[in-house]
Amino acid sequence: MxxxxxxxxxxxxxxxxxxxxxxxxxxxxxxxxxxxxxxxxxxxxxxxxxxxxxxxxxxxxxxxxxxxxxxxxxxxxxxxxxxxxxxSPGVSRPLTERRHFTHAVGHTVIVKRHDDEPVSGRLTAVERTGSDDGTIVVVPVTPGLKGRKPVVGEPVRIPLSEVRAAHVEVDLTGVGPVDDDEAGSDADAGQES
The missing domain is CATH 3.30.70.1350 (Cation efflux protein, cytoplasmic domain)
Structure with missing residues (x-):
């Protein structure tokens, strides 16, 4: 080393x-x-x-x-x-400053608060209240079971002063091998009869 x-x-x-x-x-x-x-x-x-x-x-x-x-x-x-x-810092860097959150809007984040359960969901906004502080808005999303649509919760507003740790959750859905049945049906759908 x-x-x-x-x-x-x-x-x-x-x-x-x-x-x-x-x-x-x-x-x-x-x-x-x-x-x-x-x-x-x-x-x-x-x-x-x-x-x-x-x-x-x-x-x-x-x-x-x-x-x-x-x-x-x-x-x-x-x-x-x-x-x-x-x-660049990369996606694995912790979100520690308001500007980090600002650039993560639209991504899925996991936020750990000082005295509460972690909140996981889509970061939808960063509201500025001063030069260094603000509030983030996270919409919790719980994956649907057995092919059902995800459950979208009510937005959670978290003052940055209450954030103990946070990071972007890398979304790997859709990454991986393509199911042969799905690939075949897509290919068939594009062909004219």
Whole structure:
């Protein structure tokens, strides 16, 4: 396993990376500097701002990579050769800030509150009440048994201050092998008689 760099060194790298990432309209989620195979590896996790509707595509990651690389080279904070890895947070990251919830609207989430049962369902809204706080609206969805339609519950409003932990539930329904009977009927339906 690669050893992390000294915290002060990582902080110097962070001070160089933050303005570079912000210069392309993105946010820095995390920076990790570690040693692997005798060289430094700089891992930079970036994300979009709360009001950014554009998403984080490969072009934007490439733009951020160039900006970060140029800034690190100009500041000369990394001694010797290094590998730069710029990436998005991915779907498995915990939802910890209002902007994370804002970008997860429309997805299925699992929210654990401080004193209550977890709520699982579709995140339908994030209502802003201040600069850093707000309320999320989750519509509980219970899968239907034996082929029945799912049961949709009443929306649950949860202040962000009551959220202990939350994450997007990856939906794998529809992923997997296609049933031969279904594939055959679809193919037959498309043919003219």
């Amino acid at each position: 690669a050893a992390p760099e000294h915290p002060a060194h990582a902080e110097r790298v962070r001070q160089v990376v933050v303005p570079a990432v912000e210069s392309v309209g993105l946010l820095l989620e995390d920076v990790v500097v570690r040693r692997a195979a005798g060289r430094s590896v700089v891992e930079v996790v970036i994300d979009v701002t709360e009001d950014d509707d554009g998403g984080l595509d490969l072009d934007r990651i490439a733009e951020a990579t160039h900006a970060v690389s140029d800034a690190l080279d100009a500041a000369d904070t990394i001694t010797g050769e290094y590998t730069l890895e710029v990436m």
